[in-house]
Amino acid sequence: MNAITHSERKRIAGIDSGLFWGYVATMIFMVGDGLEQGWLSPYLVQHGLTVQQSSMLFTVYGAxxxxxxxxxxxxxxxWGPRRVMTLGxxxxxxxxxxxILFGMEHQNYAVMLPTYAIRGFGYPLFCYSFLVWVTYRSAGKGLGTAVGWFWFALSGGLYVIGNYYSAYMIPIIGNIGTMWTAVIWVLIGGLIGIFLVKGNVSEYMGNSKEKLKTLKSGLTICYENPKVALGGIVRIINNTGIGGIPVFYPVYLSTHFGFTTTQWLQIxxxxxFVNIAFSVISGYISDKILGWRNTVMWVGSVGCGIMTLVLFYTPKAFGHSFLMVDLAAMLFGAxxxxxxxxxxxxxxxxxxxKGASMSVVNFGAGFSYFIGPxxxxxxxxxxxAGGVVWIFAILYFISAVIMAFIKLPENHSALKQV
Incomplete structure (x- = not known):
């Protein structure tokens, strides 16, 4: 299974033209998947759950x-990306x-826990299978850019469009009504991804023995290549704070500083929005200037450690200042x-x-939404809340230290490492 070279594929803005509709599908699918992420926890707390119960819901979902x-x-x-995307x-x-039908509409916490957990299987199978497709069809120096566009699409749907869409729709049709519209978004995105992405997926599939070996390698690769395991740890830390902040921070802003749910969703x-814009920029900078490792270490790890604290202490310093909290959020996103x-x-x-190493990275991304809540x-x-924020900040600084031990082989010509 060899990666397809640059010259064999037409490219649009640095991405394989055959995968274009996959990026579109990812964004649309993730609008449906993430439109409740910013408001579900405060909504449930307002309807009788404790912050601890809400965090448990997101913890089970993260698992x-x-x-x-x-x-x-x-x-x-x-099995091939298309089949796994369909299953997702x-x-x-x-x-x-x-x-929605048996849990949320009846405020039945016992039903919400398992059904929200079932839902948690969906988007990784859909989106991360497509990401494997991207890594095989993107080559060398262009891989950072192609992956940057993937995270642009995923984050744009999950957090930007989803949050602004919810801020607009909730006052009109309510929280549960808005939740039902997620089905439409996911259906549209799913159909686009399953039927419009081009490319022969048979190149990813071997015989039965090769399939068994591939599945086994997903479990053994961390032992065989410890650097992959370290990368998985960094990926867990990457989204741990992001997975935990929506569980308590909007409640904190509302209780102590009077911010509304709509204001929080806009923040x-x-x-x-800033994050997805800079995702493409960071992909380019990492390919052309800093190198992959230095970008993750200094911009991502150290930057997030600092900005986690800045985001929390900004309302303490400026009170109910939407502008200042929004500015802190923008810098954090960057x-x-x-x-x-x-x-x-x-x-x-x-x-x-690549499939096995991508499984480790994807697991880290998913597991962070277990660890954070x-x-x-x-x-x-x-x-x-202050103590929780400091835990997140320290974890980000730890990820910078871990990155010092992750280097590509000396003969890798795609990038500068230092």
């Missing part, structure tokens, strides 16, 4: 998301309908994009087995 993220890469290689759409729709949407080259870096450590649930009571 299933992590499992699906782990297997998405190797399943995409073993079907599972997501089942979980969503059950969650969170702005955060991700430095978070520094983690974008991590996918290209880790997949390039094992060019002969879990940290909130465990520590919000004993040490408060």
């Amino acid at each position: 299933t998301l992590a499992v699906a993220s782990w297997f998405s890469g190797v399943l995409a290689e073993a 759409v079907l599972i997501w729709l089942i979980g969503e309908v059950l969650f 969170w949407g702005t955060f991700w 430095v978070l994009s520094g983690y974008v080259p991590l996918t290209a870096l880790i997949s390039s450590l094992t060019p002969e087995n 879990a940290i909130v649930g465990i520590f919000i009571g004993p040490i408060g």
Whole structure:
């Protein structure tokens, strides 16, 4: 299974033209998947749940998301990306309908837990399988840019369009009505991704023995290549703070500084709008100037450690200042994009087995949404919101230290490492 070279594919803005509709599908799908991320926790707290119960809901969701993220890469290689993407759409729709119909509409927490967990399997199988497709059809120096566009599409749908869409729709049709529209977004995105993405997926599939070997490699690669394991840890830290902040921060802003849910959604949407813009820029800078490792280490890790604290202490310093909190969120979103080259870096450590290394990276992305809410649930009571934020900040600084140990082989010509 060899990566397809640059010369064999037409490219649009640095991405394979055959995969163009996959990026579109990813963005649309993730609008449906993420439109509740910014408001579901405060909504549930307002309707009788505790912050700890809400964090448990997101923790269970993160656990299933992590499992699906782990297997998405190797399943995409073993079965083909298109089949795994189809499975992701079907599972997501089942979980969503059950969650709304029998859980959310009746405020039945016992039903919400398992059904939201089922939903968690959906988007990794759909989106991360497509990401494996991207890594195989993008070559060398262009891989950082191609991956940057993927995260542009995913984050743009999940956080930017989803948040602004919810801020507009909730006052009109309510929270549950807005939640039902997610089904439409996912159906449209799913159909586009399944039927319009071009390319022969048979190149990713071997015989039955090769498939078994691929699945096994997804479990053994961390032992065989410790640098891949370190990259997975950094990927977990990457989104740990981002996975935990929406669980408690909007409640904190509302309780202590009078921010409304609509204001929070606008702040969170702005955060991700800036992030997706800088994701493409960071992909280019990492390919052409800094190198993948230095971009992740200094821009992503150190930058996020600082800006996590800045975001929390800005309302303490300026009170109910929408402008200042929004500005802090914008800067945070910009430095978070520094983690974008991590996918290209880790997949390039094992060019002969990208699916397995991508499974580790994807698992890290999913597992962070387990760790983040879990940290909130465990520590919000004993040490408060400020203590939780410091935990997230310290984790980001730790990821910078870990990145010092992740280097490509000396003969790797795609980038500068230092």
